[in-house]
Amino acid sequence: MAADSNRMRVLRPLQACNLCKTRKKKCDKSLPSCGYCISKHMDCVYGDASFPRNAAPPTKKDACSKQPSLWPSPARVIINPKHALQLAEGFGREVYSEVYRVIRDSGQFVDDITARFFNGFHHQLPVISRISFYNCLSASGATSSDSSLLLLAMSLFTKTTDAHAQTIPDVEKRRALYLSLKSLYAQVQACSPRSIPLIQAGVLLGMHEYMNGQPYNAFMTISQCVRMAYAAGIHMRRSHENISSRKPDSPFLLQEEEEANTWWAIVICERTFLCELETNSQPLLSVFPAGDARLPFESQVLDHLDILSHGSLPNIPLSCLTFPNLGGFSRMAQATCFLDQVRKAFEVDDIDSRLLLLSRLDTNIQAFLSLVMPQCQEEPGIYCSAMNITIRTLFILHWHIITQLEICAPRYEPRDVWLARSHEALETVAKMVIDIADLLLATPVQSTAMYMVDTMPPQYPYIACAVLGYLRTRKFTEEPECSTKARGILQMWLDKYSD
Structure with missing residues (x-):
């Protein structure tokens, strides 16, 4: 019992809190707050307790903590x-x-x-x-x-x-x-x-x-x-x-x-x-x-x-991939596996070998997305992260093809064929993301997951920004009014999300 008592004394602050010192009253030196500060609902600060005797004194900002702060203060240096x-x-x-x-x-x-x-x-x-x-x-x-x-x-x-x-x-x-x-x-x-x-x-x-x-x-x-x-x-x-x-x-x-x-x-x-x-x-x-x-x-x-x-x-x-009833975390792991494979494919030096590898990956990723989407619709929120990672991977893959074809020309298939294929894939991905944003905007605030940090898929704002950037920079469209409307939907959702 004596040992425990001595240990507790070591843990108590060496001096009174800043507020009690200012009042020149006795402080009970309780942690994390003394009794007086608790009774007055004030922020209790032991300004000197965390400094060794030979250390620099507290700054003026620390010494002015005798008034209650308007916002909660971040953690003090306690070590x-x-x-x-x-x-x-x-x-x-x-x-x-x-x-x-x-x-x-x-x-x-x-x-x-x-x-x-x-x-x-x-x-x-x-x-x-x-x-x-x-x-x-x-x-x-x-x-x-x-x-x-x-x-x-x-x-x-x-x-x-x-x-x-x-x-x-x-x-x-x-x-x-x-x-x-x-x-x-x-x-x-x-x-x-x-x-x-x-x-x-x-x-x-x-x-x-x-x-x-x-x-x-x-x-x-x-x-x-x-x-x-x-x-x-x-x-x-x-x-x-x-x-x-x-x-x-x-x-x-x-x-x-x-x-x-x-x-x-x-x-x-x-x-x-x-x-x-x-x-x-x-x-x-x-x-x-x-x-x-x-x-x-x-x-x-x-x-x-x-x-x-x-x-x-x-x-x-x-x-x-086709095992039935896989959970959301397992699907996230599989979606990230495709993302990792795409990243490794970018390291292939030969442009034709790289394009062929990315084409095979594109086929597999789209097949995987067709497996995840029905699960996402049946159980909203559980599979959304996996679907978002997959969409982001497709966007990265095809945007890489478009940018690389501006530098290098493939030998075995015309450049226009590759470009048309990638633009078509990006248009499909963009439409999916816009539809999600439109649905979220139409959902009542009381029931939407938009304002719930513990249920909103973390990746969605990033795929929305990627699609918005693509829509702003693409050079062809048959329906400019639809493109403007789509950009407005995405921007409106992003503004609402960041409020």
């Missing part, structure tokens, strides 16, 4: 480099206290965050096992820094608003959440070992940046995740192998399958993020799994691995 590596548990509690403060200031609650996340965005990108996450929170007593960061990352996907609630305070709150996660993530990375929750938090952080029009930041974030994943070894876990070679009573089944899904998410995100960079010729860090690799588990399987029998687990290879 004391002198003690962080010595007291891992104390460091975890400090991170959790800061995460709790940020979540509280955003107006959310932990129970609401977890419930909304696992009932929403989790089905689009099932990288976190519901069982392991709850077990980690309960076992660590809320002192694990990486689990706290993962909770904060989940909160980015659980703040649903509609068009009438997109107020400036709400935008600022979301911005504060993002900046807090970005700051804390860098600090925890510097002082904590690589872990699966830390990698998963990075995947969610990158996805949030991608969904909010920051593809470059998203690509940098996911690149960090790739390096951490290699360091943790999740790219070579047995869960990527045939499941029949695994022991049915493996005590690490849940952990291995969660790691496998996390690696799949990293591979998918790195390739989709790269498509939106101005310079997308840089090499990828992750290696795409081979065609016989097993597809990832869907959320309903990942969440029930503790009660499912070994024989009931799906064992479907990546190359099996």
